[in-house]
Amino acid sequence: MIKRLLIPLLAFVLSGCSTLASQPPTVSDVAYRQLIEVPEPENGNIVLAVYQFGDLTGQQKPNTNFGEMSKAVTQGSVNLLIKALKDAGDGKWFRVVERDTLQSLLQERKLIRTTRQMTQGDKAQPLGPMLYAGAYITGGIVGYDSNIVSGGAGARYLGIGGSTEYRRDNVTVVLRLINVVSGEVELAIMAEKTILSSSTGADVFRYLDTDTKLLEIEAGMAKNEPVTYAVRKVIEASVVELIRAGEVKGLWHYKPVLEPEVRAHIQGILDIIEENTLEPWIDPGKAEEVYDDYKKKPEVVEVIEEVIEEEEKIEVMDIGDPPGQSNDNDLVEPAEEPDEENTRSPAVITPDIAKLLRS
Numbered sequence: 001m002i003k004r005l006l007i008p009l010l011a012f013v014l015s016g017c018s019t020l021a022s023q024p025p026t027v028s029d030v031a032y033r034q035l036i037e038v039p040e041p042e043n044g045n046i047v048l049a050v051y052q053f054g055d056l057t058g059q060q061k062p063n064t065n066f067g068e069m070s071k072a073v074t075q076g077s078v079n080l081l082i083k084a085l086k087d088a089g090d091g092k093w094f095r096v097v098e099r100d101t102l103q104s105l106l107q108e109r110k111l112i113r114t115t116r117q118m119t120q121g122d123k124a125q126p127l128g129p130m131l132y133a134g135a136y137i138t139g140g141i142v143g144y145d146s147n148i149v150s151g152g153a154g155a156r157y158l159g160i161g162g163s164t165e166y167r168r169d170n171v172t173v174v175l176r177l178i179n180v181v182s183g184e185v186e187l188a189i190m191a192e193k194t195i196l197s198s199s200t201g202a203d204v205f206r207y208l209d210t211d212t213k214l215l216e217i218e219a220g221m222a223k224n225e226p227v228t229y230a231v232r233k234v235i236e237a238s239v240v241e242l243i244r245a246g247e248v249k250g251l252w253h254y255k256p257v258l259e260p261e262v263r264a265h266i267q268g269i270l271d272i273i274e275e276n277t278l279e280p281w282i283d284p285g286k287a288e289e290v291y292d293d294y295k296k297k298p299e300v301v302e303v304i305e306e307v308i309e310e311e312e313k314i315e316v317m318d319i320g321d322p323p324g325q326s327n328d329n330d331l332v333e334p335a336e337e338p339d340e341e342n343t344r345s346p347a348v349i350t351p352d353i354a355k356l357l358r359s
């Protein structure tokens with residue numbers, strides 16, 4: 001009887017282990033969804049560097065039975081911070097420069113310069129300058145408190161019972177944004193995250209025969225929130241709070257976001273303007289002239305002919321006595337009265353007028 005019960009139970013356990021082992025690897029997404037929902041910056045990406053962000057707790061992994069040699073939190077928290085900075089605002093907020101492996105980076109650049117000089121000689125092209133940051137982030141995981149709250153409950157009746165237990169831990173992260181020029185700490189952010197662990201179990205204890213037969217069955221399940229996941233989530237939350245605090249202080253500003261109604265109205269106006277805009281007419285049979293065609297044209301030399309006009313000779317005649325006057329015999333001749341309608345006064349050229357005409 002007992003063998004018949006143990007065989008199916010053992011098969012179930014082994015099948016469950018094989019199912020867990022066959023799960024494919026997955027690419028982790030952002031743990032804190034608000035990190036990619038941050039509004040875009042107004043003036044483009046901000047260049048930042050990360051220095052000395054690690055485990056500052058000095059605690060070992062908690063264990064009620066024996067002392068653990070493993071650390072309580074991850075030792076690669078600087079990589080989690082760089083990942084969070086690159087993911088902020090869907091990658092539109094920060095440009096992170098490498099400083100954690102700076103010595104390796106400088107060694108590689110030196111190798112490139114040496115190789116170019118050996119192969120190209122004096123014609124070797126120099127490397128461009130490295131990107132520098134106007135501010136850098138530092139800090140670390142400053143606290144990991146285990147068994148802040150723990151407890152459980154259980155019940156048993158007629159040899160059948162169940163129990164549950166839970167435990168709560170806490171992790172704390174601090175970020176500091178430092179101005180490179182002045183050395184001033186511009187922002188200091190602290191964030192905390194709770195780590196929950198729980199376990200549930202059930203058992204059956206019963207005598208099947210008063211002599212020797214005894215039945216005992218136990219089953220349980222424990223669910224622990226991964227510590228690395230919790231650290232990653234609290235780091236991402238601290239980055240979001242850093243962006244908000246910087247916007248409040250005036251270190252940077254969000255890009256203005258238009259309401260959907262306003263955006264649709266502006267787009268409609270732009271569509272109307274585009275439809276009514278007249279494009280310049282181009283004759284399809286005549287190719288558009290470019291600068292090379294213009295250079296191929298022969299040079300046109302304009303010849304200006306100077307026309308020299310000869311001065312017109314203007315004769316100046318002496319003006320005689322006006323009609324009706326005479327100096328010979330002191331006789332006054334009657335002058336005819338001119339008809340005002342049909343007679344015009346003759347043109348008289350004086351010496352002054354002749355001089356003006358010559359000039």
